[in-house]
Amino acid sequence: MTPNLQKLKKTEIIRGVYWVEVPEAEIYILCGCPEDSVKHLMQRGLIHNTEKDGVEFESGPNAILLSDLALQNGTFCNLAEFPVLQMLYRQGMLIPNHPNNTGKKPLLLGSQEQIDAQMSYIYRGNYGLISKKEIMAAGESAENADEIMRMKLKFAFGKILESTDLLNSRTVTNEPVEIRNGVFVKRIGVNQFEITYQDEMVSVDLNLTHGHGYRSPYPLGFQNVSREYFAVVHSGQGDGWDINRPCMSSILVYQGKIYLIDAGPNIAYSLMALGIGVNEIEGIFHTHGHDDHFSGLTTLIRTDHRIKYYATPLVRASVFKKLAALLQISEEIVSNYFDIHDLEFDKWNDIEGLEVLPVLSPHPVETSIMSFRTFWDGEYITYAHLADIASLEILKSMVAHSDDDIGISQECYEKVRTEYLSHVELKKIDIGGGMIHGDAEDFQRDTSDKIILAHQSLPLTSQQKEIGSSAPFGTTDILIHDKSDNLRRFAFEFLRAYLPAMDRHFLRSLLNCPIVEFMPGTIILKKGHVNEDIYLVLTGNVEKINSEEGLYNMVSAGGLIGEYSGMHAFRSKATCRTVSFVQVLRLPAALYVEYVKKSKLYSRIETLNDSREFLDQTWLFGETISPSIQNRIASAMDICEFKNGNTLIDNLTDGSIYVVNTGKVERLVDGEVAETMKTGDFFGEEQILYGQDAACEYRASGNASAFQIPGDVLADIPIVQWKFLETAKSRHFQTR
Secondary structure: OOOOOOOOEEEEEEOOEEEEEEHHHOEEEEEOEOOOHHHHHHHOOOOOEEEEOOEEEEOOOOEEEOOOOOEEOOEEOEOOHHHHHHHHHHOOOOOOOOOOOOOOOOEEEEOHHHHHHHHHHHHHHHHOOOOHHHHHHOOOOHHHHHHHHHHHHHHOOOOOOOHHHOOEEEEOOOOOEEEEOOEEEEEEEOOEEEEEEOOEEEEEEOOOOOOOOOOOOOOOOOOOOOOOOEEEEEEEOEOOOOOOOOEOEEEEEEOOEEEEEOOOOOHHHHHHHOOOOHHHEEEEEOOOOOHHHHOOHHHHHOOOOOEEEEEOHHHHHHHHHHHHHHHOOOHHHHHOOEEEEEOOOOOOEEEOOEEEEEEEOOOOOOOEEEEEEEEEOOEEEEEEEEOOOOOHHHHHHOEOOOOOOOOEOHHHHHHHHHHHOOOOOEEEEEOOOOOOOOOHHHHOOOOOOOEEEEOOOOOOOHHHHHHOEOOOOOOEEEEEOOOOOHHHHHHHHHHHHHOOOOOHHHHHHHHOOOEEEEOOOOEEEOOOOEOOEEEEEEEOOEEEEEHHHOEEEEEOOOOEEOHHHHHHOOEOOOEEEEOOOEEEEEEEHHHHHHHHHHOOOHHHHHHHHHHHHHHHOOOOOOOOOOHHHHHHHHHHOEEEEEOOOOEOHHHOOOOEEEEEEEEEEEEEEOOEEEEEEOOOOEEOHHHHHHOOOOOOEEEEEEEEEEEEEEHHHHOOOHHHHHHHHHHHHHHHHHOO
16 A cells, blocks of 8 residues: 555545545545535535536535444434435436436445435435325315425425435445445455555545534624523524535524524524523424534533424425434424424414414425514514425416316415515515525515525625625614613523422522623633632533533523532532633622522532532533533432343343442353443333333443432433433444
8 A cells, every 4th residue: 555645535624534545546425424524515615606518516525424323422423414415416417418417326335224314214215205105194174285296296396316316325344335436445444444556545434423423514603692581693594505605594582582593504503602501492393304404403402401493394304204214213302302382384373472373385395485573662573484385486487277286286385476576574584596496576565674685605796785685694683672680580490490498498598699691711710719609500501611521511591600619619620611601690699509408408518419410521411401400310220239240131121221329230242251341331121112122232341339319310302312212322322
């Protein structure tokens, strides 16, 4: 092997993603395809405009090497939908008579399990629900199901294709497998691969280190979003190809509560930039399941409570089938991550005074356009969010001339047109163009007070600028100002949840303490220091770090910083540092201790403290779990002792999780040690997730102890269940 590679070139795109090219063999491989990987390739110039036979199109990959692991550090590793769309349409590999349509299909490379998952997920991403039966199972009448299927078939040019009609695949093993034209790939470890061509070789490692995720392709400045009575924060105006902006989305603030409208790529980064902690999110309104509105759902699962999921049953069925396909889990497990609230089409659905009207929008997958309103000062104030609409010209061309033709009815066209052009105070519209996106010119005579143009990557034309406004990231349209001091109301709710037995007059006294704002990157509490104040996080995110012990966790809204060290005048074991704008209620430690003692809560806090301190140091329980939830877990913990060499398989039949406290526990596969677990590591997740016995054995290495936690105590904590899933899938791959 020569170190001076001439024919085989490797480029690191971001951590965990590589580009490998063999121009001589016409092989261009995207290694790893997390969210927005196409945008990263565009930024590096690896996707660029080119021309052949007078036709302009894009260059790019023709093969994707998939991660062996579906999840790493809580996020999706394989989201091939947009890379595949780029290959099929923007490169022209599927377009008839295109010079780049040579008959060769894009290639998926990887484990058979991940290839199957991607094929199923891409299929759902293309079509959503794929039969009248599935549509009716979502609650639609037979008549409506017929009409929806005729619409789908029109978008699909008359035929629903299997993913295998669009893509080829190669299963990667520990032996070399030919990709094409003499280029080979083999697995040399979990998520580690060698790619060879003739006498040259490169290796790629798709693993992420603990605490690191995939970098966003665009920088976002820090903002501090005010918690208004009714407002719209513009969190995304771009599309899936815009390298400079997040995809089209909005954040709705109602009575100070945070609601997302869709969850696209890098939503965690967007929320951090806006100073919004994930535990603050009350719910998500979901329009549809394309990746640029879908891939951020993992962020909403990383909370200590089920976030409310608002969508019509039709959209929910489409989205959950896609998520289940992607992760190869049941739809029932997917449902357990959210607090589901179904919306009814063509009706104002009341959500504690916030009303939402979903209307079916013609699109290849099930899609709702949504209007939101609340009554104020004698009238309704309304915001309309029109994501992924088709232009009126396209819709007109889809009108069927008989009930037997595919397409939409004239009645459907008129209804959608009326809804598009309804007068509201604020309206955001998709102007992405093409077959499945909107056209700004349709809204030239729209009488709405303000129109925001979104969902495209190109600069606005002069004509478009005459129709609607732009909205830079983080700007806010305040429809009704807040006068009620929402932050103190939230502080009261957090304290009452954590200290339910404390007298209300003591809680009110604590609420009289100052609310303090910290800028991003500020150290609130330094390791080794004694703190005189305890901080209740109200907004934003705070990272908790102890580099010597490898501790890195995130504290979100409702979390307490410095409680134990402040109560006892001990030195802090970790540094707490803001990662966004953060607002806290600053509680003098002496005042806090006095009220805790007067409420006869001191002994309970002391009793649970050691267990909570232990939980806080673990990966499983240390992130975004509020003190009240930690107390619930700590109260249910029991210690189990294991003698050296004891096999623990008999203990793993009670639906509990076990977290190693002292000593070491070995995980055995076919009698061989596959993993040695130390303090803070856990086992037993198969029982909780799937209700099945462990696929391997566990054995104490020396004397050991573990905390046993009943599974039902953890059943409604999404971030814990999500980490169970990630761990189970990783261990499953290693035991194959």
